[in-house]
Amino acid sequence: MDRQHDLADQVAWLRQTVQWMIPIGIGSTLIYGAGAALFAQPLLALMAGTTLLVSIASVWVRWSIGRRSIPTLVLALVLALWTTIVVVSITIPATLPGTVAALVMTIALALPYVPSAMLRWLSLAGWLLSLITVVLARYLTIFAPLPQQVADMLYFFVTLAVVAVCLLLLWQFHARLTTSLQHAQTANSALVQAQAGLEAQVAERTATLRNALDDVEARAADQTRMREELEQQREAIRELSVPVIPVLVGVLVMPLVGALDSARAAVVAEQVLHAVEQRGARMVIFDVTGLPIIDTQVAQVLLHTTAAVRLLGAQVVIVGIRPEVAQTMVTLQLDLGAIATYPDLQEAVAGTLRATGWRQPERVRT
């Protein structure tokens, strides 16, 4: 972007320079032409010719801006000017100092437009040319010296032209420098702003990320805590539900409540067998009023536990099967086999007592 900027600037400067040179060139040509006609000085005619050359070159450059590369155009201008200068110096030795200065000035003119390599060659060529010009001007006399009036007038115009162009060049340089500085400063402040903006964004994002991270960590901690709570609650539920109640000597009632998952089934079996052994029970009554469902798993648990209890010498009885559960069990074709069932606890106890002919002892050990 900067290079294009530079190029656009260059084109603008060149155009401006050439636009100055065209009127100056044409003006000079006219004056010299007039002078040549008035004073019948072929010298002036020659001058007019050279300024015409410069004018034509300037017009050509002006027309070619955009069609040819800038260094080419500038080179053309420089060559045209040099031709003028050399011719003027040689034919009018009086102008030598000014013209040699002008020679150098053309290089200053070309300075902003040509690359360094070309500039070096140009400088070398210019230096050699000035040398040759001085030598030739000193030792070659083509025309007779001009009348003083004419020479003065010539001096006047040449000096004017040179000074004008010098000033223009200086002004251009100043303007170029200022613009470049401005550009640099604008770019710099833009960069500083952008950096500040980016840093603010980064800080913001970091803060957001940190918040999100904190959130996530809090949630993870919450989840872990909830999982632990859940586990504890499950444990509590398991422990809750397997009491063994001695109702009479040798008779145990075990209410089964809620869901009998495999863990609970194991606890049930353990509790029952332990109690039977400890109390010397002869009968275990499973009260399943609190079981909403008896599926194959529950049936299996009951059958297995019954078998184990039987081995310890006690009988097993089930009470509290609800009507709907009974229906379901029949549909499932669940057979509780040899386990006796009674509608409620009273009947169960009475029935078993009758069956075993059990007599309540005198002293009841509670």
Next chain:
Amino acid sequence: MTSPKQVAIRSDFDIVTARTTARDLAKQLGFGAIDQARIATAVSELARNIFLYAGMGTVSVCMVELRGRRGIEIVCADSGPGIADMERVMQDGYSTSRGMGMGLPGAKRLMDEFDLQSQEGVGTTVTCRKWRA
């Protein structure tokens, strides 16, 4: 058809959740106590199968309507080992674990409609429905 309620089966406890969900919906739909028990037991059997054989799966429960009759639909799906012999598995007393072998045929008897889809190595899906009288 209302949106199905899904219960993921990953543990023993989830079986209880599944049958409670099914029972609740059955109650909402106006099924009687006996039918509620049947539905809950069927779900219990099927969910237990999922847990026993596949380790994990889902039980979906939703309402269905057909020709003015309302019913409940239960879909039990898993990506387990599948059933090798579908005929034998529907016979009472056949079990590949040390169970009683009543789960699938029992569930079929408990529900009105029963459909078993299974592919070895892919998974099993059981769809069953019960209609309100």
